[in-house]
Amino acid sequence: xxxxxxxxxxxxxxxxxxxxxxxxxxxxxxxxxxxxxxxxxxxxxxxxxxxxxxxxxxxxxxxxxxxxxxxxxxxxxxxxxxxxxxxxxxxxxxxxxxxxxxxxxxxxxxxxxx
Amino acid sequence: xxxxxxxxxxxxxxxxxxxxxxxxxxxxxxxxxxxxxxxxxxxxxxxxxxxxxxxxxxxxxxxxxxxxxxxxxxxxxxxxxxxxxxxxxxxxxxxxxxxxxxxxxxxxxxxxx
Numbered sequence: 001x002x003x004x005x006x007x008x009x010x011x012x013x014x015x016x017x018x019x020x021x022x023x024x025x026x027x028x029x030x031x032x033x034x035x036x037x038x039x040x041x042x043x044x045x046x047x048x049x050x051x052x053x054x055x056x057x058x059x060x061x062x063x064x065x066x067x068x069x070x071x072x073x074x075x076x077x078x079x080x081x082x083x084x085x086x087x088x089x090x091x092x093x094x095x096x097x098x099x100x101x102x103x104x105x106x107x108x109x110x111x112x113x114x
Numbered sequence: 115x116x117x118x119x120x121x122x123x124x125x126x127x128x129x130x131x132x133x134x135x136x137x138x139x140x141x142x143x144x145x146x147x148x149x150x151x152x153x154x155x156x157x158x159x160x161x162x163x164x165x166x167x168x169x170x171x172x173x174x175x176x177x178x179x180x181x182x183x184x185x186x187x188x189x190x191x192x193x194x195x196x197x198x199x200x201x202x203x204x205x206x207x208x209x210x211x212x213x214x215x216x217x218x219x220x221x222x223x224x225x226x227x
Binding site: 004006009034036042043044045046049090098099100101102103104105106107 | 118145147149154155156157158159162164170172204206208215216218219220221
């Protein structure tokens, strides 16, 4: 069955430090991969997406993610975290069977220390 | 450009009551989805639709019903509300099958007491 695992429930980093959020997926075919961010009380905003081609993708707000097929991973990175990055981050895989839907991970909550 | 609009934003229901969560999109997207979000559980797919008149069950459909009479609207119906349906509900839409992302509404926070 298709699934997405985000092994870190919470991560705390200091402002200005680098960040890496982990995401592993289970899907038999070529995956379509996404990272979304959710600020408190808000909906989900797309950070970046991978469909094909270059395995390092750039997104909004200075985020990037690298697709590694051999590790079934799509980790999100940022070189220098800002206090406004504090939010919940969701990794998702697009699954095409009889239709098409997004399967989400359980999320990682990012806390930023001043 | 409104995108995906959900109403209401908040609602408190008593056990056994019914209600409809509204979702409308103005992007002419074929694909629409309903998710529920529970703390630490991520988003679980309730129902989805690939076009007007076509709906299908997701991972957690029990206790819910949907309809899709137009491309724009995708309401979610709770017939007999239960405390287990306390959650935040998100509607999303997508233009086509591949190479696009989902756009989300702001959510409806539902409490069943």
